[in-house]
Amino acid sequence: MSLFSYHLVKLPFFDAMKGIFSNPIAKNTKGLIHSEYMTAMTLGAPILSSSRILLGQVAVFMQWENESALENYLKEDRFGRRLAKAWHVRLSFIREWGKFSGFEIPKHRAQPESSNAPVVAVTIARMKPLALPRFIHWGRPVEKLVRDHPGTVLSLASINFPNTVSTFSIWKTEKEMTDMVHGHSAVERPQRHSAAMKERERKNFHYEFTTLRFKPLAEFGEWKGKSNFIPPT
Template identity: 80%
Template structure:
């Protein structure tokens, strides 16, 4: 059964810079369906700041034919062994909105045990260059909403130049995530996300865009000294 994985790893600055321009993940990797190699960003940080784009912190979103293919990659591939030293979560697909080329959406859709189960959300898009200023205007308030939301245990953005942007967030419960998306959270200015989605519907920021929802099935390693970001995982 196809699974997805999301990886975070720290690399030396110059190594990470080099790999931005020479993706270390071969398209011919056995069992790999698709991957996006990106540089991590801090949600909500000022656009022009050292804390915005975090060279040296790498985020990789991958889809595999099965879990065995992922395990073999982490054990046998030179860069896979590097990823194995970082943090990653394995994900079972639940649902999508929109489309994004490269990934193959599985026919099988998993289900959560209840709305109180933890859930992982990934957005990924290819930006229209002239829409970037408008996207930043509407997007940064949403980034701050997700970053500061009490329902998230880990949240970040990532970028691959010239125009791929993505977000990743782990939510304690599906209900907290859906309440945020629909503007029902008990936080200041809760409708930031729903307002940005209305603006996107009015005039799209992207050539292609998708939001993917996943059931977390396993978590490995640590990130910035922390572990167990996913509560109550079996």
């Protein structure tokens, strides 16, 4: 059964820069369906600031034919062994909105135990360069909403130059995430996400875009000295 994984790893500066120009993940990796290698970013940070793009912090989003393929990669591949020493979460697909090439959306969909179970959300898009100013205008308020939301346990953005952008967030419950999406959260300016989605529908920011929702299966390692981000069910 298809499995997704999301990895966060700190790399030496030179290695991280090299990865931007030469992806260390071979496309012919056995059992790998698709991967996206990205540089981590701070949600909501000013665009022109050192805190925005976190060189040396790498996010990798991957889809595998099965869990054995992931296990073998983490044990046998040079870069995979580096990922094995970092943090990652294994994910079972629940739902998709939009389309994004490369990933193969499974026919089988996991079911959360309840609306109070934790979920993981990943958005990924290929930007239209001329739409970047509009995207920043509408997107940064949404980034701050997700970053500061009491329902998120871990959240970040990432980029793969020149035009791939993504977000990753772990939510305490599916209900808190869907309330945020529809503007029902008990926070300041709760409509930021729904307003941005209306603007995207009016005039798209992207060539392709998807939001993927997952059931977290298992978590491994530490990120910035912390572990056990997935809330117990």
